[in-house]
Amino acid sequence: MNITVKLFATLREGRGKILEMECKEGTRIRDILHDLKIEEKEVAILLKNGISSKMDVVPSCGDYLSIFPPVGGG
Amino acid sequence: MQNYFGYQGTVLRVNLTEKTIKKEELNLDDALKFIGGRGLGTKILMDEVDPKTDALSTENKLIFATGPLTGTSTPTGGRYMVITKSPLTGTVACSNSGGYWGAEFKFAGYDAVIIEGKSEEPVYLNIADDIVEIKDASFVWGKTAGETTAAFEEVYGKKVRVATIGPAGERLSKISGIMNDRGRAAGRSGVGAVMGSKNLKAIVVRGTGKVNVNDALKLKEAFSKSMAKIRENGVTGQGLPTYGSAVLVNIINENGVLPTNNFQESYFDKADEISGETLAEKFMKKKDPCYRCPIGCGRYCEVDGIEGSGPEYETIWGFGSDCGVSDLGAIIKANYWCNEYGLDTISASATIAAAMELYQKGYIKKEDLEGAPELIWGNAEAVVEWTKLMGQVKGLGAKMAEGSYRLCESYGVPELSMSVKKQEMPAYDPRGIQGIGLNYATSNRGGCHVRGYMISPEILSLPQGLDRFATDEKAEWTKIFQDFTASIDAVGLCLFTSFAMGADDYADLYNSICGTKLTGNEFIEIGDRIWNLERLYNLKAGIDPSEDTLPKRLLEEPISAGPSTGHVNKLSVTLPQYYKARGWTEKGIPTEEKLTLLGLEAFK
Numbered sequence: 001m002n003i004t005v006k007l008f009a010t011l012r013e014g015r016g017k018i019l020e021m022e023c024k025e026g027t028r029i030r031d032i033l034h035d036l037k038i039e040e041k042e043v044a045i046l047l048k049n050g051i052s053s054k055m056d057v058v059p060s061c062g063d064y065l066s067i068f069p070p071v072g073g074g
Numbered sequence: 075m076q077n078y079f080g081y082q083g084t085v086l087r088v089n090l091t092e093k094t095i096k097k098e099e100l101n102l103d104d105a106l107k108f109i110g111g112r113g114l115g116t117k118i119l120m121d122e123v124d125p126k127t128d129a130l131s132t133e134n135k136l137i138f139a140t141g142p143l144t145g146t147s148t149p150t151g152g153r154y155m156v157i158t159k160s161p162l163t164g165t166v167a168c169s170n171s172g173g174y175w176g177a178e179f180k181f182a183g184y185d186a187v188i189i190e191g192k193s194e195e196p197v198y199l200n201i202a203d204d205i206v207e208i209k210d211a212s213f214v215w216g217k218t219a220g221e222t223t224a225a226f227e228e229v230y231g232k233k234v235r236v237a238t239i240g241p242a243g244e245r246l247s248k249i250s251g252i253m254n255d256r257g258r259a260a261g262r263s264g265v266g267a268v269m270g271s272k273n274l275k276a277i278v279v280r281g282t283g284k285v286n287v288n289d290a291l292k293l294k295e296a297f298s299k300s301m302a303k304i305r306e307n308g309v310t311g312q313g314l315p316t317y318g319s320a321v322l323v324n325i326i327n328e329n330g331v332l333p334t335n336n337f338q339e340s341y342f343d344k345a346d347e348i349s350g351e352t353l354a355e356k357f358m359k360k361k362d363p364c365y366r367c368p369i370g371c372g373r374y375c376e377v378d379g380i381e382g383s384g385p386e387y388e389t390i391w392g393f394g395s396d397c398g399v400s401d402l403g404a405i406i407k408a409n410y411w412c413n414e415y416g417l418d419t420i421s422a423s424a425t426i427a428a429a430m431e432l433y434q435k436g437y438i439k440k441e442d443l444e445g446a447p448e449l450i451w452g453n454a455e456a457v458v459e460w461t462k463l464m465g466q467v468k469g470l471g472a473k474m475a476e477g478s479y480r481l482c483e484s485y486g487v488p489e490l491s492m493s494v495k496k497q498e499m500p501a502y503d504p505r506g507i508q509g510i511g512l513n514y515a516t517s518n519r520g521g522c523h524v525r526g527y528m529i530s531p532e533i534l535s536l537p538q539g540l541d542r543f544a545t546d547e548k549a550e551w552t553k554i555f556q557d558f559t560a561s562i563d564a565v566g567l568c569l570f571t572s573f574a575m576g577a578d579d580y581a582d583l584y585n586s587i588c589g590t591k592l593t594g595n596e597f598i599e600i601g602d603r604i605w606n607l608e609r610l611y612n613l614k615a616g617i618d619p620s621e622d623t624l625p626k627r628l629l630e631e632p633i634s635a636g637p638s639t640g641h642v643n644k645l646s647v648t649l650p651q652y653y654k655a656r657g658w659t660e661k662g663i664p665t666e667e668k669l670t671l672l673g674l675e676a677f678k
Contacts, residue, residue, distance in 0.1 A: 006328070008321075008324050008325070008328075008351065009313065009316070009317055009321055009324075009350070009351060010312070010316065012351065017346070044308055044309075044313075044534070044535065045325060045533070045534065045535065047328055047329065047637070049637060050328055050329055050330045050636065050637020050638070051637060052535075052539065052541070052542070066324075066328040068324075068325055068328075069308065069312070069313065070307070070308020070309050070312060070313050071308075071309060071312075071313030071314070071317060071321040071322070071325065071350075071534075072309040072313055072314065072321070072322065072325075072529075072530070072534045072536065072573055073309075073313070073314055073317075073318065073319030073320070073321060073322050073371060073386075073387050073570070
């Protein structure tokens with residue numbers, strides 16, 4: 001199945017902005033991050049289709065993830 | 075005179091009608107009860123300015139106030155606040171600024187200055203330690219903030235710190251602010267117009283003193299603890315230093331709550347082009363930190379020979395997605411002109427967005443533009459040129475310089491103004507973030523994000539994550555965030571420290587400097603007192619609790635696309651809960667019990 005991963009801020013370094021990933025059924029978000037060599041502690045905000053999500057969630061084909069390191073402001 | 079710690083013990087009183095200058099002793103009881111800055115300034119306003127006063131009349135007063143931590147070694151300890159009655163909202167105004175002016179003013183030996191009356195001719199206030207003088211400002215009247223600052227540096231040397239209005243404040247634009255150190259602003263609620271109405275162009279300061287500390291050893295410990303937290307926290311230690319506040323563009327857009335085209339939409343497909351990432355990659359020249367700031371979120375950018383401080387996230391949103399503009403260079407230019415003319419970037423950009431909707435719907439006609447760039451979504455040239463026209467208070471720009479509410483009202487459609495209590499809301503769509511909507515609706519200075527930054531728990535998961543669509547517990551959270559913020563403002567620290575620091579950390583810094591013994595909870599309770607005093611001022615000013623609301627669009631029209639599709643703000647659920655959490659009546663009036671508890675019974 002296809003999952004789109006959107007990376008932001010420092011997570012883009014050496015990886016790019018938008019990655020199209022081919023994953024096996026049942027792959028958890030945690031596994032996708034592992035493949036991208038992103039450590040869980042680097043992730044502060046994790047969204048699936050724009051809604052807050054968790055590492056153990058299994059995305060469906062066509063879902064997109066938005067992943068941010070600790071950032072903020074205002 | 076007694077020995078003060080944290081405070082300098084002196085408040086300046088300058089009457090511009092009589093041309094008199096007095097040095098008064100700080101009321102220490104008030105200082106202990108309200109801390110300083112926003113708290114102390116509001117107490118002075120309540121004591122001295124009838125809430126029903128016309129904000130632009132000679133009876134209004136303009137108070138510049140520092141906190142006890144301003145000018146100390148504490149992280150970000152350089153803030154000052156401008157407290158007055160707002161000409162934009164009719165509420166109490168408190169605009170907060172960083173940079174270096176606040177610390178310098180404190181070093182000159184003062185906690186606050188109260189400006190009264192009105193000068194016949196343009197004047198400025200020159201403060202150099204003990205010397206305080208009212209001087210002729212005709213040579214800088216009409217000049218921009220940058221030109222004015224440069225002119226004073228010519229006269230007094232490069233070390234001088236200048237807080238000044240630009241041409242917009244001189245011409246009484248209700249969305250004008252006060253600029254200091256060129257690129258920092260006490261921007262919101264029209265405080266620049268109040269300064270302009272007094273014919274006061276600037277306050278120039280040099281100070282060589284210092285702030286007394288009660289317990290240097292305790293301060294050293296508290297300082298080290300706070301600094302470690304700021305450095306170790308991902309937001310204050312990495313995110314903000316690397317990308318500045320602009321990093322929020324993508325975060326907010328990915329959540330589908332980046333207001334676009336005057337809040338008609340909430341997702342901007344070109345967000346990455348105006349993001350903090352793009353700013354860092356293409357336009358940032360250097361960092362531009364404030365006094366003693368370990369975070370250093372300020373940016374200094376350049377485009378086409380124009381350079382200066384900023385833009386901040388809110389500014390990028392306002393001139394960017396809210397106007398449908400994806401040209402970051404144009405946004406940097408519009409930000410530059412706001413700083414030069416002395417306009418609040420949030421209100422100015424949101425007013426252009428409102429004007430674009432008025433144009434889209436045929437209320438503003440092509441001939442009204444008098445040849446200026448067309449007010450159509452995405453027109454980058456328009457945001458730059460209309461900013462200038464607002465700054466010059468010229469043509470349709472003069473109408474726009476009154477802010478979006480009065481602009482839209484003049485066409486009979488005030489509901490197209492995305493404002494609360496006539497002040498433009500910032501860059502987060504409250505339909506997809508319930509708590510920030512409650513905060514906007516109840517903020518004591520109208521639409522504002524920095525009275526209670528609910529984005530922190532609802533989007534950034536700090537200090538813990540809250541479901542942004544849920545209404546549960548948002549009232550309690552909003553109240554605590556509002557109170558906590560009021561206390562942080564009052565001590566003179568930057569709100570951004572609160573991403574890393576907790577109430578006990580602030581109390582430790584405050585206690586070590588002032589010799590007080592507050593717990594973290596008591597520190598937050600002072601914020602509750604400040605909040606209620608502000609509320610009482612607004613009620614006396616005739617601001618009805620029915621104004622604790624949001625634009626109809628946000629309550630009735632669901633978001634039409636993106637990750638927050640289908641949501642509206644459920645204020646009718648959260649507002650009654652909020653009044654209850656505050657200990658107010660169901661009509662939003664502080665109860666006698668509550669006021670007695672806070673020691674505010676004299677003001678009911």
